[in-house]
Amino acid sequence: MCKECGCGLGGGDVKIGGHSHEHDHEHGHHHQHEHGGQTVNLNRSLMEKNDRLAERNRGFFHAKKLLVLNVVSSPGSGKTTFIRETAAKLTRKLRVGVIVGDLATDNDAAELRKAKIPVVQITTGTVCHLDAEMVSKAAAQLDLDKLDVLVIENVGNLVCPADYDLGEDLRVVLLSVTEGEDKPLKYPPMFHSANVAVVTKSDLAAAAGFNREQALANLKRISHHAHVFELSAKTGEGMKAWLNFLVEQRTT
């Protein structure tokens, strides 16, 4: 069973308890269960454990003078190529290390390792996102004192990772030209939470019939506060502006 999405819950030995009473009230409070006993008001966030760990990560990374990026996108938007090219082109200016999250295989990590980039793989099994604790454990396996930038390649998923702060400085969401211009409208929490939005695979724009104006308008609508870059990691087109931005972020 996927502990995150709950997919697979219906099968195997999982049974759903026999609740007979209805609890479907939006605010009307007509429920049939008996209230009684002692009530403790908590008013605490269900995300507080992860949020606390994320803040601990953030403080630790700051102390190490690291710029930390959390790179999110749907599967196949070009995260790995984007990260590999970013690291390769920054070599003379900044040292980049990578934490890669995937459900299975270490193909992405192997690709980055081949490019001589320090990398740690997190294989999440069935979990559809990275959380702050996984990042903390993975970061311990990198020699952080020899890095300036830590890039976290999240699991390819535009839904669940939106809620999990990892302790990053910048959340970078990718939108490839082959995906369709309306992705930001379909996944607003993720695009809204991003500090940077990168349109990738710009070399394929014509072939994909990419409507650039529409895509940028959609991004502006949902990610209005985000820095927007358009590039092709493969051809290098547009990479310079992105790399200059990173160098600037590292020094501020």
Added chain:
Amino acid sequence: MHEVSIMAEAVRMAVETAQASGAQRVTGVRLRVGILSGVVPEAMRFAWDVVSRDTIAGGAWLEIETVPAVCWCATCETEFACVDFFGECPRCHNVSGELRRGRELDIAAVEMN
């Protein structure tokens, strides 16, 4: 989405609270969930029965209070209701960037005995 792990966290916090108060059982839990929190209340109820079953919260009632989304318009200096992340101010039609409420994912109260 990730309702199962969120509900597992709700059970963990409810059980911890009950135990700290010397109670034997959790009899009910009230959550507060914003309409833009990205979780589906039906999936949370579904997950609740599974994740609470073998704990002292097994059989407890679950209430989910939904919180409507509210944006802040800096120009008009007023709050207004919004249904999504776009938040267009009904007075000046500026698109507000500031969502004030609607992303809650809280455990409000625990009932125990």
